[in-house]
Amino acid sequence: xxxxxxEQARWVNDGLSKAAQRSLAQLSTSITTPLLTRQYAELxxxxxxxxxxxxxxxxxxxxxxxxNNQLYPLENWVGANENGDMLLSQQVVFLDKPLANISxxxxxxxEINESSKLHYTxxxxxxxxxxxxxxxxxxxxxxxxxxxxxxxxxxxxxLAKGDFDCHIDKQQQxxxxxxxxxxxxxxxxxxxxxxxxxxxxxxxxxxSKAKSDFMASMSHELRTPLNAILGLxxxxxxxxxxxxxxxxxxxxxxxxxxxxxxxxxxxxxLTAIESGNMQFSFSYVPIKSILEESVELVxxxxxxxxxxxxxxxxxxxxxxxxYIDQRRxxxxxxxxxxxxxxxxxxNGSININCRVLSNKQCEIDVTDTGCGFxxxxxxxxxxxxxxxxxxxxxxxxxxxxxxxxxxxxxxMQGSLSAQSEQHKGxxxxxxxxxxxxxxxxxxxxxxxxxxxxxxxxTLPTLEVLVAEDxxxxxxxxKQQLTMLGVCSTFVSNG
Numbered sequence: 001x002x003x004x005x006x007e008q009a010r011w012v013n014d015g016l017s018k019a020a021q022r023s024l025a026q027l028s029t030s031i032t033t034p035l036l037t038r039q040y041a042e043l044x045x046x047x048x049x050x051x052x053x054x055x056x057x058x059x060x061x062x063x064x065x066x067x068n069n070q071l072y073p074l075e076n077w078v079g080a081n082e083n084g085d086m087l088l089s090q091q092v093v094f095l096d097k098p099l100a101n102i103s104x105x106x107x108x109x110x111e112i113n114e115s116s117k118l119h120y121t122x123x124x125x126x127x128x129x130x131x132x133x134x135x136x137x138x139x140x141x142x143x144x145x146x147x148x149x150x151x152x153x154x155x156x157x158x159l160a161k162g163d164f165d166c167h168i169d170k171q172q173q174x175x176x177x178x179x180x181x182x183x184x185x186x187x188x189x190x191x192x193x194x195x196x197x198x199x200x201x202x203x204x205x206x207x208s209k210a211k212s213d214f215m216a217s218m219s220h221e222l223r224t225p226l227n228a229i230l231g232l233x234x235x236x237x238x239x240x241x242x243x244x245x246x247x248x249x250x251x252x253x254x255x256x257x258x259x260x261x262x263x264x265x266x267x268x269x270l271t272a273i274e275s276g277n278m279q280f281s282f283s284y285v286p287i288k289s290i291l292e293e294s295v296e297l298v299x300x301x302x303x304x305x306x307x308x309x310x311x312x313x314x315x316x317x318x319x320x321x322x323y324i325d326q327r328r329x330x331x332x333x334x335x336x337x338x339x340x341x342x343x344x345x346x347n348g349s350i351n352i353n354c355r356v357l358s359n360k361q362c363e364i365d366v367t368d369t370g371c372g373f374x375x376x377x378x379x380x381x382x383x384x385x386x387x388x389x390x391x392x393x394x395x396x397x398x399x400x401x402x403x404x405x406x407x408x409x410x411x412m413q414g415s416l417s418a419q420s421e422q423h424k425g426x427x428x429x430x431x432x433x434x435x436x437x438x439x440x441x442x443x444x445x446x447x448x449x450x451x452x453x454x455x456x457x458t459l460p461t462l463e464v465l466v467a468e469d470x471x472x473x474x475x476x477x478k479q480q481l482t483m484l485g486v487c488s489t490f491v492s493n494g
Contacts, residue, residue, distance in 0.1 A: 084109040164191035231476030288317040294333035313354035340368035362434040
């Protein structure tokens with residue numbers, strides 16, 4: 001627009017100038033006769049008539065060529081003296097002979113202003129029309145596209161939050177309407193799948209509960225006869241009438257029974273953890289002392305396997321405690337150390353390294369020099385019944401020891417991670433929050449039964465009443481008590 005307006009003024013001015021030049025040529029023709037006959041009255045009348053009928057003609061001057069006298073006007077002629085004035089000239093010629101020169105002053109300012117006003121009016125009208133068109137298009141786009149898409153977005157948000165009653169009314173038969181139809185179909189499918197998943201989840205939970213109940217029941221039923229087997233094997237090993245081979249057989253039976261008992265205990269622990277029935281007794285326990293007790297549990301086992309056990313950083317744990325279940329923590333350490341022993345190389349080593357981080361986190365590393373495993377297999381370590389290297393290892397196991405260990409650690413608000421390098425060994429890291437013992441409330445310690453107190457008891461003077469419903473267990477207990485010189489009476493129930 002800023003370019004068109006000046007150009008339009010120039011175009012209008014040029015057009016009017018050319019029209020005025022043509023009119024001036026016609027005037028020169030019409031005044032030829034009065035000039036030849038010197039009829040100046042007729043000349044003045046013609047010129048005055050032209051000035052009256054053409055408002056943009058301001059003044060005319062006619063000069064005789066021969067005498068150079070001004071024929072019109074009679075007074076002094078004022079030329080172009082205002083802004084917008086233009087001077088046009090034309091020569092009056094008769095038979096190729098110049099008669100006079102005509103000078104014309106024109107001014108087209110009013111016409112140009114009127115043209116500009118008209119142009120502005122047209123621009124305003126066009127602008128209003130464009131605004132109306134844009135508003136109409138915006139409303140149409142909002143009604144046909146934006147509003148349905150906004151509703152569709154709200155539907156997706158409701159669906160993501162689990163609201164399956166989020167169907168959208170289809171208002172248009174276009175691409176957006178097709179998308180809305182597809183969305184409604186998807187909502188129906190998701191709702192159906194969600195309902196099926198709920199049914200499957202309930203079935204899975206029921207199956208898991210049934211499995212846990214079955215495992216707990218079967219494990220309990222297995223423990224009862226197994227205890228009898230262990231007791232009889234132990235008694236048979238003490239029988240003086242048995243020969244060496246028989247005692248070795250009894251020892252093998254006892255060891256196999258102990259291994260089976262450990263497996264049953266693992267299954268019971270896993271079942272209790274999965275069902276959420278495992279009970280914990282939390283207390284603040286000195287880290288150093290419980291680690292030393294855990295190490296003592298495997299000292300003899302390490303010596304029997306020709307494995308060297310190193311401990312580092314225990315002194316840094318002095319005066320620090322962790323909030324744990326003592327029995328479960330020992331179970332965790334025993335599981336980690338037992339694995340480090342079982343899967344170690346001959347004449348290998350185990351390193352227990354402890355450190356306290358700046359944020360009072362206590363880290364305990366259990367590192368072995370065993371066969372190790374690939375880093376990609378770390379995620380399989382904590383999956384139930386998935387034993388890495390079971391196809392090549394001669395070590396027996398169920399593949400749930402580390403699973404139980406990790407879940408016990410997490411239930412005690414700790415963490416367990418693993419690192420390993422194949423053919424070089426593995427490192428398991430425990431992490432617990434530690435507390436300064438000076439900041440902890442005083443704890444009442446349970447009374448301990450000492451060896452001296454046991455020695456003061458005169459066993460032959462004891463008479464024991466035993467309530468046991470299993471006949472085999474009664475026989476085992478009776479023989480064990482008889483060996484101790486204790487009189488016993490057995491009943492089937494208490």
